[in-house]
Amino acid sequence: MGPGKPSLPAALVRELEELVTHYPQRRAALIPALHRCQEELGGWLAPDTLEACAAFFGLEPVEVFGVASFYPMFHLHPSGKHVVGVCHNISCALRGAEEILAEVCRVTGADVGKVSPDGRYQVQRVECQGACTAAPMLVLDGVFHENLERAEVERVLGTVPKGPRLLESLR
């Protein structure tokens, strides 16, 4: 990489160099790598991160952007510190998903798709998460909270730390 070009942290590069050995072609590790970048580098995929990823894989930045923008789990804009997704698909909708969503909005003060005024939460609708027999549900920073009742929402939202999101190391 030339001087001044964005690059990935050395520890992450070492990890990704191991990851690419799982595949006959380096590029196959791109989506798992984007997950790791998002987890380690602020909870979203900044333009610099995408560019650094492209350099790592020997791809054009636009190709990496094209992949990242296709997948709903990748955030291309800064998000709130904690991401709250409320499933609004059929099994959850039948058991009160909209009430859960309304309560999430009330507790956080965020509109759907927006960040709460204190910057702590990002609230979004999500499609089926595979918790249909435990509906309704919400997913908070990747953790499922199932068989939810409206009265439990405030407690559940309080389970995340007040400070910056703790980025778990997940591959």
Place this chain on the structure above:
Amino acid sequence: MSAPLKRETYLLSRVDLPDSHRLAVYKANGGYAALEKVLTGGHTPAQVIQLVKDSGLRGRGGAGFSTGLKWSFMPDPAKDPRPRYLAVNADESEPGTCKDRVLMEKDPHGLVEGILVACYAMRVKTAYVYVRGEYRQSYERVEAAIAEARAAGLVGQKILGTDFACEIWMHKGAGAYICGEETGLMESLEGKRGHPRPKPPFPAGFGLWGQPTTVNNVETLSNVPFIVLRGAAWFQSLGTPKSPGNVLIGISGHVERPGVYELPLGIRARTVLEECASGVWKGRSLKAWLPGGSSTGFLPAAKIDVAMDHDSIKEAGSMLGTAAMVMLDETACTVRAMQVIARFYDHESCGQCSQCREGTQWLHQIFARLERGQGRREDIELLSSLANGMAPGKTICALSDAAAIPTHAVVKHFRDELEEHVRLGRCPLASPHDVSDWVAEEAHA
């Protein structure tokens, strides 16, 4: 009616044991005996494929294709020495469906053993488990199971001291439903957008990186060790002649006890509803139901005595799909349910084919305006005509069909309800409270 179906459980036989996900518990309960049997018992790969063919096992991912036949499509390595792959489809995303998750979280070694036997049969040396990104615990459990198996000499080189070698890698998806379609999954696994590929060529000849590949669902592979240990005749003693074995049936929506239950194929839907799920909730009656996930088309309550097998559900006018039953009680609105379903397919269309990209948007908009009370008399014919333009067989993959099929079903079975929305200029079933925000929010989206 024929003789009652034999009821025994095997797929979920271990899930309630403490630490059911650990190797020690799995081995203490018969685990890896099937792998040992094929590797050290003198079974050739061809014999294992024949056994699975003879069992009649059909894929549990939704299409119901013969697993043994699929395996037999892999070319003979003597004639085609290219590298070959197994891709495990753990991208369970069909709305209503959450059964592979149970197997991965509670019995991940059962899946690992199924993968190893499948790889032996198809002479595959590398398998990838494509897990949907949202399934964090499933991913962790299967990853840990592979690590335990590797440490015990069950994954890697010289497995159980034989010449059989097999590597299994985890691969995490990122939230796109279309990656559950086998060619979309392969594109995604190659690090690309999950755009399905036209078929032919089929994966067995041109799959991952252009090499011979088989894609199998989690539950399908989890059946395999049991077939190896207990035989094809035992498997056929469960279920129906054309749909043998047990199946994981999820039941969700308006029932007292939603859950994932293991039952023989051919079980009456009413039995699942009444015995397993304790009936429709709140003492209400059933109005409509989906037999196998959101793409399979609503059936009216009158069809609740149908048998849950591929042929019977087809005769009743729907599909077994992933056997994910979603139940709507008498207070539910099928137009609103279709708005939710159409919104999903609109969101998930990959955008390659115009019929699907445009059609799913139109279906969503029309169901939304009907539910808002702004539907037009001609909308019902428009729904049918759009759905006819979208499927069958008009697009690269079946996502377009998945949106068209439930649309046809709701026009067929619930036409009166659609017409009433137009006539009244509002949803006849919504209370003023719940028409509210989400419909308005969508109108401005």
